[in-house]
Amino acid sequence: MTLTLAPMEGVVDAYMRDILTRIGGIDLCVSEFVRVSNHVYPASKFLGYCPELEQNACTPAGIPVHVQLMGGDPLVIADNAAFVATLGAPGIDINFGCPAKTVNRRDAGATLLQWPDRLHAIVAEVRRAVPSHIPVSAKMRLGFSDKSLYLDNALAIEAGGAEKLTVHARTKLEGYRAPAHWEFLAPIREALKIPVVANGEIWTVDDYRACRDISGCDHFMVGRGIIARPGLALEIAAMLRADDPLALLSWGEILDLLETYDRLLVSMDNPNRQAGRLKQWIKLLGRTYEQATELFQEIRRLKEPCEIVDVVRANRDRHA
Numbered sequence: 001m002t003l004t005l006a007p008m009e010g011v012v013d014a015y016m017r018d019i020l021t022r023i024g025g026i027d028l029c030v031s032e033f034v035r036v037s038n039h040v041y042p043a044s045k046f047l048g049y050c051p052e053l054e055q056n057a058c059t060p061a062g063i064p065v066h067v068q069l070m071g072g073d074p075l076v077i078a079d080n081a082a083f084v085a086t087l088g089a090p091g092i093d094i095n096f097g098c099p100a101k102t103v104n105r106r107d108a109g110a111t112l113l114q115w116p117d118r119l120h121a122i123v124a125e126v127r128r129a130v131p132s133h134i135p136v137s138a139k140m141r142l143g144f145s146d147k148s149l150y151l152d153n154a155l156a157i158e159a160g161g162a163e164k165l166t167v168h169a170r171t172k173l174e175g176y177r178a179p180a181h182w183e184f185l186a187p188i189r190e191a192l193k194i195p196v197v198a199n200g201e202i203w204t205v206d207d208y209r210a211c212r213d214i215s216g217c218d219h220f221m222v223g224r225g226i227i228a229r230p231g232l233a234l235e236i237a238a239m240l241r242a243d244d245p246l247a248l249l250s251w252g253e254i255l256d257l258l259e260t261y262d263r264l265l266v267s268m269d270n271p272n273r274q275a276g277r278l279k280q281w282i283k284l285l286g287r288t289y290e291q292a293t294e295l296f297q298e299i300r301r302l303k304e305p306c307e308i309v310d311v312v313r314a315n316r317d318r319h320a
């Protein structure tokens with residue numbers, strides 16, 4: 001079994017990857033997508049999305065980070081993939097799932113799911129351009145407006161030479177609304193020889209178990225679930241070892257993580273964004289921790305990161 005931390009633009013950046021991989025249980029990370037539209041981008045662009053490239057392409061906890069590319073032109077993606085490989089990317093992932101209108105209007109992301117032959121051409125061109133020891137993978141949704149092409153798309157990606165396929169079990173039209181349609185993953189897994197990674201709506205150990213049972217998959221990717229419940233990967237690992245169920249990380253531990261996150265964010269050198277990221281995480285934690293919902297009410301109007309952290313500290317003193 002492997003567990004991958006999902007790429008999440010504006011949420012799972014190098015700071016969040018650092019925090020979550022320190023906790024443990026994550027085997028692989030994928031960077032936020034880097035959109036490539038008409039030329040080979042400079043190294044600074046890729047290092048911005050994946051600063052780990054300068055540290056052996058691993059998080060400080062030693063977990064590898066693959067670089068995700070997104071675009072509709074096979075040659076442009078391939079040239080960028082070849083370049084990012086020279087920067088030390090240990091794997092290239094191709095995004096066929098982004099639902100954003102601005103992205104889809106520009107012929108990238110989930111819109112490509114309407115043309116299996118285009119998926120094939122993109123994967124094949126990237127595979128051709130990247131040294132053979134560097135894995136090329138792809139991430140897709142079940143379709144654009146409906147699921148009619150889900151198997152054709154998966155088969156096209158495999159035939160193009162991908163070594164792994166992650167499937168977010170929803171169409172573009174279904175956005176991020178529950179449920180995720182895990183039942184569509186089993187036929188993909190059965191039709192493909194490459195590993196299929198199940199993704200979508202895994203928030204708890206019970207969700208993980210249900211997804212595994214329905215999909216028959218051995219590999220999983222978690223996104224919002226592990227942001228909202230940072231101990232999720234450890235809880236799953238304990239369950240697989242048949243240990244006693246692992247307790248939820250305590251609220252005190254979460255407050256410590258928030259403080260560490262804030263210290264890492266300082267290097268952004270952008271207090272507005274730093275405050276935004278702190279608020280965003282506290283809000284998402286509210287899905288698991290009701291204390292986070294209360295904390296969010298206290299900090300939502302604060303502008304300075306240090307003001308937010310003061311409230312986090314006061315909260316910890318109260319909960320100590």
Ligand SMILES: Cc1cc2nc3c(=O)[nH]c(=O)nc-3n(C[C@H](O)[C@H](O)[C@H](O)COP(=O)(O)O)c2cc1C
Nearest residue numbers: 006007008009032033168200201202222223224225
């Ligand atoms: C805010 C946000 C940003 C995302 N950014 C990306 C991205 O850059 N690349 C990608 O392949 N998927 C992206 N996704 C999709 C996630 O990787 C994942 O497929 C989706 O959230 C479903 O998994 P989950 O239910 O575990 O969150 C994003 C999702 C969200 C909510």
